[in-house]
Amino acid sequence: MVRESIRAALVDAVRGMGVDGDMPDLELGRTKSPELGDYATSAPQKLARVLREAPDTIAARLVETITITDGAVTAEAVRGYVNFRLRDDWLRDLVSRIEPGYGAQDIGHGERLQVEFGSINPTGPLHIGHGRGVTIGDSISRLLEFTGHAVEREYYVNSDNTQTRRFGASVYARLHGQEPPEGGYLGEYVAEMAEMARRDLPEIEKEPEAEAEPKLRRYAMEKVIEQIRASVARLGVRYDNWFWEDTIWQSGLGWKAIERLREAGYIKERDGALWFGEPDEDEEDRVVIRANGQPTYFASDLGYLLSRFEERGFHRVIEVWAADHHGYVARMKAAAEALGVEPERLVIIIHQLVNLKEGRMSKRAGRFVTLDELIDRVGSDAVRYFYLLRSPDTTIETVATQQHSRLPDKADVSMLVQPWELDVARQLAFWPDVVEDATRLREPHRIPYYVHDLATAVHRFYHAGNAQSEYRVVVDDANLTRARLELCRAARHTLKTALDLMGVSAPERM
RNA sequence: GCCCCGCUAGCUCAGUGGAUAGAGCAUCUGUCUUCUAAACAGAGGGUCUGAGGUUCGAAUCCUCAGCGGGGCACCA
Numbered sequence: 001m002v003r004e005s006i007r008a009a010l011v012d013a014v015r016g017m018g019v020d021g022d023m024p025d026l027e028l029g030r031t032k033s034p035e036l037g038d039y040a041t042s043a044p045q046k047l048a049r050v051l052r053e054a055p056d057t058i059a060a061r062l063v064e065t066i067t068i069t070d071g072a073v074t075a076e077a078v079r080g081y082v083n084f085r086l087r088d089d090w091l092r093d094l095v096s097r098i099e100p101g102y103g104a105q106d107i108g109h110g111e112r113l114q115v116e117f118g119s120i121n122p123t124g125p126l127h128i129g130h131g132r133g134v135t136i137g138d139s140i141s142r143l144l145e146f147t148g149h150a151v152e153r154e155y156y157v158n159s160d161n162t163q164t165r166r167f168g169a170s171v172y173a174r175l176h177g178q179e180p181p182e183g184g185y186l187g188e189y190v191a192e193m194a195e196m197a198r199r200d201l202p203e204i205e206k207e208p209e210a211e212a213e214p215k216l217r218r219y220a221m222e223k224v225i226e227q228i229r230a231s232v233a234r235l236g237v238r239y240d241n242w243f244w245e246d247t248i249w250q251s252g253l254g255w256k257a258i259e260r261l262r263e264a265g266y267i268k269e270r271d272g273a274l275w276f277g278e279p280d281e282d283e284e285d286r287v288v289i290r291a292n293g294q295p296t297y298f299a300s301d302l303g304y305l306l307s308r309f310e311e312r313g314f315h316r317v318i319e320v321w322a323a324d325h326h327g328y329v330a331r332m333k334a335a336a337e338a339l340g341v342e343p344e345r346l347v348i349i350i351h352q353l354v355n356l357k358e359g360r361m362s363k364r365a366g367r368f369v370t371l372d373e374l375i376d377r378v379g380s381d382a383v384r385y386f387y388l389l390r391s392p393d394t395t396i397e398t399v400a401t402q403q404h405s406r407l408p409d410k411a412d413v414s415m416l417v418q419p420w421e422l423d424v425a426r427q428l429a430f431w432p433d434v435v436e437d438a439t440r441l442r443e444p445h446r447i448p449y450y451v452h453d454l455a456t457a458v459h460r461f462y463h464a465g466n467a468q469s470e471y472r473v474v475v476d477d478a479n480l481t482r483a484r485l486e487l488c489r490a491a492r493h494t495l496k497t498a499l500d501l502m503g504v505s506a507p508e509r510m
Numbered sequence: 511g512c513c514c515c516g517c518u519a520g521c522u523c524a525g526u527g528g529a530u531a532g533a534g535c536a537u538c539u540g541u542c543u544u545c546u547a548a549a550c551a552g553a554g555g556g557u558c559u560g561a562g563g564u565u566c567g568a569a570u571c572c573u574c575a576g577c578g579g580g581g582c583a584c585c586a
Contacts, residue, residue: 025527027526027527027528029526029528031529032528032529032530032532033529033530036529040528040529042528042529042567045528045566046528048566049566055566078529079529080528080566081529121586161585162586163585164586166585183585271584272584273584286583287583287584288584289584290584291584292584294584296583296584296585296586297585297586298586322580323514323515323581324580324586325580325581325586326513326514326515326580326581327513327514327580327581327582328581328586329514330513350514350515352515352516352580353579355579437526441526445523445524446524449524449525452533452534453533456533459549459550460550460551462546462549462550463549463550463551464546464550465544465545465546466541466542466544466546466547466549466550466551467541467551469544472544472545472546473545473546474545
C-alpha cells in the first residue's frame, strides 16, 4: 500500500540523518489541498529541535535522500513540509491493476472474534434507535471480515429478566382483557401477541397465571425474535448465532463464573444477596444474586463472558452498545479482568442515541417509530446510509448507486491524461488507507465519506464531456475510449466494494 | 452532586497537534437538439460555545465555565 511504503521510506531517511533513539512521531497524512500534492509530512518541523536545524533545511535534505521503492511518488520540500505527489504513470498503472475486492488487507491475521450487536430485549419490535446499532455492528463486521478477521456475529437474547417477565405478564393481561400490570407494556403489538397465543396455544386461557405466564412469555419472545430477525434481514443483516440468556444457567456457566469470583475474593454476601466488587472495597459493589435467589442480568453476563472467552475461545469480543448503557462498560471490564480475561480483549463500542423530536422513544409506553416503518418509507439502502452517515442524506445514496449502475464494462490500456481522469485514479489510490483507518479506529462512517469523494470525482470525469464532447467516455478514438472504460471498471469495483462494506446494494441496472 | 458523550456555515455533520477549517442540504448564478441534469460548473455563507493554559504551531491536548444528550438500581 502506497502510504505504508512512503512511511517506511520516510523513517529510513530520517534514520539516515542520524536520528535514532528518540524519534518523534512522524505524522504522514493527506494534504490540505491538491496543489500541495497527495500525502504530506510535517516531520521537518518535528525534527527541528532534535537536529537543531531549520525545518526548511531538514525538508530539503529529506527530499534529497528519501527513496521510495516503487517510485509511486515524487517528493518536494515546501515551507517546512515534505509533500508527496502520486506520479501520473503510477496512477495509470494502478487503474489497470484494480480488481474486485481491491483494498482488502490482512490486518487481523485470521483472528477469531465475535461481534455482538443488536441484542435488544425481546419485548417488542425494533425501533429506529435500534436500527443504528444494528447497522453499525453489521458494518464493523463487514470491515473486519474484509481485513482478515474471522468474524462471528451474535445476538444475545435477554430472555430471563424483569423486563421480559413484565412483558409476559402484559401479554397475559391482554389475553384476559385486563389492564397491563404496573410497569407493563402498552403497545398494540402486545394485543397481537395475545391473539396469536390464543390461536397457537390451546387451553392457555384456562391455565392459572403462574403456569400460563412463563409459557406466554416464551411464546411471545420467540415471536418477537422472529420479527427482529425479519426486520434486520431487510437491512441485509444476518446473525451467525442467536444466544439465549437462559442457556447460561442451563449449562452451569453462570455459577461457574460466580464460584471463580468467590474464590478470588470478588463475591461478598450482604443483606441476603451476593455482590460483586473489589475485594477490599464496598463502594462500587453490584448485586449478582438477589436476596430472593434470582440472578441479575449482571450474573448472566459473567457466565456469558466465560462462554465466549473460554468455552468458545474467541480471541476478542466486540460489543456495540447504545449510549444509555455506557455506565455499564467499566463494570463489564472489571468483571472480565476478575475472571482472568485481559480487558483489552473486550472491546465496547458506544454509539449515541436516536431521539425523536417529540422526545425519547419508549417501548413500554408504545411511543416509537419502528425500524420497519422507516424501511418502508425510504428503503433499506437509504436507511443504512442514513445511519452510517449519522445524518439523512439520501441524495448521496442515490448518486452512488445510480452512478455505479451506469458505468460500462469493457477494459483496456491507459491514455488517461486529463486532470479529472487522474483525480479518479487518485481517489482509488486512497481506498486502502480508508479501509485501514476505518478498521483500526473502528469508524465505519469513514466509508460513506469516501464513497462521496469517489462519486464526486467520477461525476466530474463523467460530466467533462458535457461541455466538450472530446472528453466523453466514448469518443472516436477507440484506444482512448477503452482507457476511459478501464477507469470506469476500476472505479466500479472499488465503489462496489465500499458499498458492500456498508451493506448498501449497487444494482447493475436502475 | 459525580461520571461519560457532544457543541465546527442557516440545518445535518466530516475534520490521525500542522499549511488558506471542509462536505451535503438550503440560498443564488450558469449548463439539457449531444453515450451525460436524481447531474455538473460556480457564488455567498465561520469569533470552530466561552475564558485561560501547554506548544515553533491548537477546532484537535490540559484546566475552568456554559449549553445539550445520556448514565449513576436487588431495571436491562
